[in-house]
Amino acid sequence: MTERFVVIMAGGRGERFWPQSRLKKPKHLLPIVGQQPMLTQTIARVLPLVPKKNVFVITTRSQLAEVRKACPGLPRANIVAEPMGRDTAAAVGLAMLLVQQRNPDAAFAILPADHVIGDVAKFRELLAEAFKAAESADELVTLGIEPTEPATGFGYIERGALWHSGPVRVLRAKRFVEKPTLAKAKAYLASGRYCWNAGMFVWRVPVIEAALKKHAKELHAGLRQLGQALRRGSADAALAKIYPKLPRISVDYAVMEKARNVLVVPAGMGWDDVGSWPAVARHHGKDAAGNVLRGLSRVEAGRGNIVISEGRHLTTVLGLDNVVVVHTPDATLVCPKDRTQDIKQLLQRLQADKNTQRYL
């Protein structure tokens, strides 16, 4: 039986959850939904499928110390820090090299560290089926999320012919498409032929390597160098030298949009990437006025607010509707629910001011 690995991508900056998330403590290190950091939950979710020694976590230097804390029991060598983010294709290539060093014929899954999956049993069943498909053919397999709304924040995958029937269906993937307009998203949803691209992939080392060689020559050449350096010396030194030179490109653009040997496993499993404070609110109870209240928070004469108060601090909202208030011990954000996508703009301003940089 082919040996299985899981590589968890934990390099996100999590700006959208500032001030709870910080450069050194982004979303996957926070219990945004649930009692444990999202990364810890992600690891727990795959452990019945692979042993701990076969779980890798790829993060960035600035998060390394905190990531280690969130991975209890994982071998220290399995947590690898990129010297800097080089987009997802480079990270996938690094994942491939890490697995290859252990077993050049292994299959491995790529999973984001910071998603919510409501139906964990279903997820495990789907992931196991994706492994089986990847192990039985020279295919790039992806878990495609069954869409529930015409979202414009995700890429889509168009499904093709049935490839394997059974309790879990596997289909050919016809094409990967980038984030659509709302009109297109509505058409995709109505057609019933599309899944969301959630960045979840399963493949064997030789299959993804061949795809990189075919569709992303420059990256593949860089990865070959990196692989040699990794075999010769320390991972840190090899990465510091070669990683910055890798092309900055997404795996979707570099490989998935070009490859023809792609399968999709449609996944209905209560998935949510919880990409914003309003998305987080969906996972919490509301009071009679539709307010989500976490910690010692109170709303008077207001509806539809999200108020999060850390520690023993009392955070109060009076006479306002649909605002997000997040209090942490050293920083507070007040913002309308429909402006949370502009938090990046605020953070750029804080970054530009020496008095506020340390709050990032």
Next chain:
Amino acid sequence: MTERFVVIMAGGRGERFWPQSRLKKPKHLLPIVGQQPMLTQTIARVLPLVPKKNVFVITTRSQLAEVRKACPGLPRANIVAEPMGRDTAAAVGLAMLLVQQRNPDAAFAILPADHVIGDVAKFRELLAEAFKAAESADELVTLGIEPTEPATGFGYIERGALWHSGPVRVLRAKRFVEKPTLAKAKAYLASGRYCWNAGMFVWRVPVIEAALKKHAKELHAGLRQLGQALRRGSADAALAKIYPKLPRISVDYAVMEKARNVLVVPAGMGWDDVGSWPAVARHHGKDAAGNVLRGLSRVEAGRGNIVISEGRHLTTVLGLDNVVVVHTPDATLVCPKDRTQDIKQLLQRLQADKNTQRYL
């Protein structure tokens, strides 16, 4: 020359400035405008007119310790705590008894502890003139603020005939009227014949005593008892026994609206009772977008906000206009500028919940 005293009323609860103000630390104990607590500023303002030993401060039990700190150099016996608030007539009566014990023929001023006065030299000139008027006749003298807008939050004083001309004019007061409707306030302002009642009075002990005896018999009888008890024993014991029985009534209603021997000194001196967060904002500089920012506070894509951040905490507002955000180490308020009058409603709710009572 008649001996002069000043009695400063420092019993307000300052709810409108929560969370900076608390039950034990209301507005007059905060540097709401300026560098020192409003009470400390009020004392400094009168010291050229009376010696420290002739300045009394009347506060409430719960604030006594903090009030003492805000009155450096004042004799300890000059700071007197009501066992509970019994409205302004009882406090004026207590003031009268305190002065009477020192000198039964003295004149004294009643001044609120928490107002801003921009032109201090003018204030001193006006107050000195009010003392002169009170010392030269059996009149109740009040400083009436020259109105600058049709405010509905103050009572008004209608001016009558000129009583004394000179650099400072003294007029007969025709009548005291309660807080008017906006239409009436506009008419009062347009007429040029009205002043705001700011609760600033000057009179001799025998004159106010006679007025209380004539217009507020029950209160006068209670004060007589209280005066006897004060002479016999400790102020605390006397107050604890008799104060709770005094009628709860305002000095305006009990005396000023009824008395015919009232003079008014029209006062244009940059007065502001700074009764709310938006009023406070008038005294601070604004950024280009009209935001008032105090402490480490930042506004991105927002106009006309008031953001106050205590300590080293960073408080940020993104994409909102005209809100008040006040962060203190243990509590935060977020509220539209035009809803600050409803803070009392919020505080009632906090009072009713054992988890939040301690934040009052």
